[in-house]
Amino acid sequence: MGPKKAEILNKEAEIYSLYDLIQTFPYRYIDRSRFYKIAEISSNNTHIQLRGKIVAFSTKGEGRAKRLIAHFTDGNDTIELVFFKGIPFVLKAYQLNTEYIVFGKPNYFNGVYSFVHPDIEQPSEERTQGFMPLYHTTEKMKNHFLHSKALQKFIFLALKQLPTDVAETLPQSVLNKRKLMPLYDALWQIHFPQNMQLLEQARERLRYEELFYIQVAILRQAGLMRSKQKGHPMPQVGDIFHTFYRDFLPFELTNAQKKVIKEIRADLVRETQMNRLLQGDVGSGKTMVALLTMLMAVGNGFQACLLAPTEILATQHYEGLFKLLKDMPVSIRLLTGSTKKKDRVSLHQSLQDGSLQILVGTHAILEDEVKFANLGLAIIDEQHRFGVAQRAKMWAKNHRPPHVLVMTATPIPRTLAMTVYGDLDVSVIDELPPGRKPIQTYHLFENKRANLHRFVHEQLQQGRQIYVVYPLIKESEKSDLKDLEAGFESMQKIFSEVEVGMVHGKMKPAEKDAEMQRFLSGETRILVATTVIEVGVNVPNASVMIIENAERVGLAQLHQLRGRVGRGADQSYCVLMTKYELSSDTRKRLEIMTETNDGFRIAEADMKLRGPGDLDGTMQSGLPFTLRIANLSNDGVVLQQARVDVQEILQADPMLASPENAILLSQLKYRATDAVNWSLIS
């Protein structure tokens, strides 16, 4: 290929070598092994080909809905070929009553099949038989004649240069154990499958390989850490824990909370450092688990700290814990950016002489001058707001790093957690405390706004508080801020009987906190906000969450926002406001939201809808390299197999020093980018 095409491939598809080229897998195949009859078409056909003639053209619809219909027959039946764009071109390019081959995916609508924008070709003898691969291309690529067919040709030529004894990229033992197709065959079959079965085997092999190397990258690092990091053994549960549990626990723990505490307990007894991720949906009671864990540390003579991402959250935690501990011989204090100088001095003192046992606070805890006498445990709430570097700082607070418990309300599907967090152990609270009324969620179109206002008036009359959220795509977008301000003004007008507050990310932290405080105290009854309120603020009296432009918000975030209500005894509501025209994906998102409150179901659905290539930035950067063929939401079983196999290999040869494992090291080097490895950090 010429230098211009090569340059386009570099820029547009990151293809720099023949190897990159053959690693560019088709996204779909057309079954060209035979011609289908129109009567045979069924909903499980993927892409198929028909042979026949166009017998007539007609148009339907007006304006943007205008479309051209080519009536196509195979001699027995007819089917409609539909074109929304390029109508003059189609009319010129294709003649009536001439033999054509039509490819595409049948579209089922209102009880009939049609093809929308199918490919149409003149019959020719040199057609590929079997399955024809389709490759993703960009506009730029197409402009330089690098369309799917051209890629197919280049890939074919590249594969022909592949020696039949091309070096394997997986150890022979693994290939045998998992009965995986050899690399040479897999590469041919993934591009030019002879049949569906061989294609499936090729996919299996390549998927496995990708997940295998993700696990090698992660487990190898984690293993190195493990053997190095000694922890602080905490051999006893301790009297403090027992006393609290017996006399001051305000409620019976849920079974899920009990289970998690047992898991943590088992970690603390060991010689090695705990690195545990605690997932629990909003309101599942993570704070009590945090407290009980801290009491175990204190009972073993250690100090403990709890970090929250914002001042208001830290303060809430502190006040709640202080109350719970008021009749216990345990000292607890709060440290935030606004802690007074005088208090700081005495606080530092009591931390260093060991008289202060529990410290609750914000990032302020991470500052170098905050020194502990004997920090044994650090708990981090809502880890998504904490940067990687900040968590690393926590480690340096003692000569031996403290046990670390990271708590998150963002449910992460298990497969993803295993991959992104590597060897971080995962605990899950999968049960809510009893007696919660599930939040009722409704989706309203813009034209029902009057109903919404009536409902809000009612709720205000009952003494409730209301959130109104405007999603921002970027905090910097002026137009978004305008939406928010307009919303604020209209709420003030319509609900003049109450005070309305407003918070957004452009405000100074102190202003923001003051505004949150006004809402918390009930002074403002409606809070108009951007998504800055997403993280765990607890206002039990707020019972309605209205999300404007909900079509612009991802599922995970919708769920997080909804979690701001439903924290008190009253029935709570979430209202998703959208415009009328919605894409089918958006419709699905809204349907899932109205159907379920289960964060894990939502997270799984989210991953399926978005696909693994489009994960939350934090998680994507957690992957050692990008996935080309494996799919974390579907390939959990393969991931688990790969993990077990890699663990076995690393157990026998932790440094991968043996000759048969040399292949692993060279592959790792080839694949690895400088992506952050999370297992090293938490």
Ligand code: ADP
């Ligand atoms: P989150 O997991 O979102 O941090 P919290 O720890 O804030 O949840 O708990 C939410 C509410 O549920 C709090 O008011 C807490 O006191 C209460 N709670 C926690 N565990 C239980 C339980 N086992 N039984 C009853 N209420 C509980």
Ligand code: MG
């Ligand atoms: Mg919480």
